[in-house]
Amino acid sequence: xxxxxxxxxxxxxxxxxxxxxxxxxxxxxxxxxxxxxxxxxxxxxxxxxxxxxxxxxxxxxxxxxxxxxxxxxxxx
Numbered sequence: 001x002x003x004x005x006x007x008x009x010x011x012x013x014x015x016x017x018x019x020x021x022x023x024x025x026x027x028x029x030x031x032x033x034x035x036x037x038x039x040x041x042x043x044x045x046x047x048x049x050x051x052x053x054x055x056x057x058x059x060x061x062x063x064x065x066x067x068x069x070x071x072x073x074x075x076x
Contacts, residue, residue: 001015016066017065018065019062019063019064019070020035020036020062020063021061022036022038022061022062022069023047023055023058023071024059025060026054026056026057026058026059026074028055032063036063038063046069047061047069047071050069050071052071052073057073058071058073059074
């Protein structure tokens with residue numbers, strides 16, 4: 001699939017899933033978690049890998065199309 005997306009850029013929108021917002025302003029988005037069958041405990045485990053201790057420390061977190069988690073922390 002990656003090769004197809006690289007070889008034919010016009011196919012990228014159909015081959016790559018868009019990012020899905022999981023946390024916004026420190027609040028987990030339950031509808032998004034339900035869609036991905038992801039518990040808040042499992043999400044918190046992923047956030048700890050990004051050195052986040054509490055949901056309140058997250059400005060926004062996305063589940064990227066390739067399965068990675070992108071996290072933007074709040075600045076203090």
